[in-house]
Amino acid sequence: MxxxxxxxxxxxxxxxxxxxxxxxxxxxxxxxxxxxxxxxxxxxxxxxxxxxxxxxxKRKVDISTVTKKKKKEFDFSKHNSRFIALKFAYLGWNYNGLAMQKEATPLPTVEGKIIEAMYTSKLVPSMVPQEYSFSRCGRTDKGVSAMSQVISLKVRSNLTDEEQKRPENDPREIRYVHILNQLLPDDIRVSAVCLRPPEGFDARFSCDSRHYKYLFEADGLDISKMKEASSKYEGDHDFRNFCKLDGSKQITNHRRTIISAKILHVEGNIYCFDLVGRAFLWHQVRCMMANLLLVGQGLEEVSLIEDMLDIEKTPQKPIYDMADDLPLLLYDCKFPEMEWIESNLNNYDAVKYGKAVNALALHYQLKATIVNIFKNTLPTAETDFKTKTRINLGDGKGKVVTKYEKMKDREVMHSVETINSKYLKRKKAKAKIKKEELV
Structure with a gap:
């Protein structure tokens, strides 16, 4: 103009x-x-x-004559690498479990977020963990949280192999914890790094023990009976009746060692099933908790735990529902002595990330308060109908049945041997069909 x-x-x-x-x-x-x-x-x-x-x-521009600046790819071959271990925590209800999946899931996974952050910051060369000696301590299900989870893997380094051996060079190393916490969501936090894990270290196989806690409300439960029943888990037992049987894993040995199993008070009306063991089967903790809740409700006797652990008396798993996933958390993982380097709590970064977690805690606290106000404004029935039984599954709702059926009288699943055999037959049949299609 x-x-x-x-x-x-x-x-x-x-x-x-x-x-x-x-x-x-x-x-x-x-x-x-x-x-x-x-x-x-x-x-x-x-x-x-x-x-x-x-x-x-109006002139026409020939796009072919315009040279676009190509993004220069990061060449990992020009950089050093080192094997490290990372300790981290996460709230599980926003994720589809810990482990990355081969197929797309409704929610992201915790590992998926961590590997994405590492790939974005050029700490790893790809989104395929198998390419850099990746290992995890304990695999948690959808909804389950962890306070001290550990992974080990090979990442990019600022130092040569010789420099990495000397602690005095650590300040010159990449700030792994800081970089990852900048890119990760507030409900996934890296707390420490070990720059020199023990020789032959593997996050899964080097773990001495795993410590779980399952939170529950005491209303309607006999805590003394649950304490007595939980102690029956301690020791070396066959836990095939306390896990999810999966033929794809072809597990034949279901013996696991439980170091400690207790019912502890947390706060107010909240207690927890505190469990320490060397290793666990798939869904083992949730199955153990489901049976403890039946004892606490008076629907089963304390002797149920011993009967279920006795493979001669109960050779096949009775059909029952697992306890809910939300109250379960992997509280800690014990390893041999390691040089864990935690964040400097006196610098700005630590304060910033601490404020982010404080804000997250306040966010959920406010939500909980609002939900309680919401609950108190609505009419509720004083008690359940006497003609029905509500089985406590740890989620506050439970499962309502007209008549409770004792565990010893229930239908049972196929034996471990049958489940494994059927899976192998299906696998062979699929392979045969695929082979015929290729021909």
């Missing part, structure tokens, strides 16, 4: 401002649309800029 204004100004130097306005109103431009005026202005400006005496025609 500046050129059009100058054009009018230069052609009407002797005319007063009022005369200019009248002259402009009498021109044919008054009748033009906005689009026509803009087009004309652009034509006039192109004439001025290029010194042409004819309206500038």
């Amino acid at each position: 500046s050129f059009l204004f100058n054009l009018f100004k230069s052609g009407n130097r002797s005319v007063t401002n009022s005369n200019q306005a009248v002259a402009l109103e009498n021109t044919h431009y008054v009748k033009w649309t906005k689009e026509q005026l803009i087009k004309r202005v652009l034509e006039l400006e192109s004439i001025q800029n290029e010194g042409l005496s004819i309206p500038h025609k």
Whole structure:
């Protein structure tokens, strides 16, 4: 528009401002649309800029002649690497479990977020963990949280192999904890790094013990009976009746060692099943808790635990529902002596991340308070109907049945041997069909 204004100004130097306005109103431009005026202005400006005496025609640009600047790929071969271990914590209810999955899941996984952050910051060369000696301590299910989970893997380093051996060079190393916490969601936090794990270290196989806690509300439960029943888990037992039987894993040995099994008070009306063991089967803790809740409700005797652990007396797993996933957390993992380097709590970064976690805690606290207000404003039944039984599954809702059936009288699943055999047969049949299709 500046050129059009100058054009009018230069052609009407002797005319007063009022005369200019009248002259402009009498021109044919008054009748033009906005689009026509803009087009004309652009034509006039192109004439001025290029010194042409004819309206500038729109030029076509040959895209093939335009060279785009290619993004330079990061060359990991030009950088050193080192094997480290990372300790981290997470709240599990926003994730589809810990481990990355081969297929897409409804929610992201915790490992998926961590590997994505590492890949984004060029700490690892790809999103495929198997390519850099990746290992995890304990695999948690969807909804389950962890306070001290550990992974080990090979990552990019600022130091040479020789420099990595000397602790005095640690300040020159990449700030792994800081970088990852910058990129991770607030409900996944890296707490420490071990720059020199013991020789032959593996996050899964080097773990001495795993410590779980399952939180539950004491209402309607006999805590003394649960304490007595939980102690029956301690020792070396066959836990095939306390896990999910899966033929794809082809597990034949279900013996596991439980170091400690207790019922502890947490706060107010909340207790926890506190469990320490060397290793656990799939869904083992939730199955153990489901049976403890049956004892606590008085639906089963304390002797249920011993009967279920006796494979001669209960050779096949009775059909029952597992306890809910949300109250379960992997509280700690014990390893041989390691040089864990935690964040400097006195610097700005630590304060910033601490505030983020504080904000997250306040967020959930406010939500819990609002839910309680919501609950108190609604009418509720004083007690359950006497004609039905509500089985406590740890989720607050439970499962309602018309008549409770004792565990010893229930239908049972196929034996471990049968489940493994059926899986292998299906696998062979699928492989045969695939082979025939290729031919």
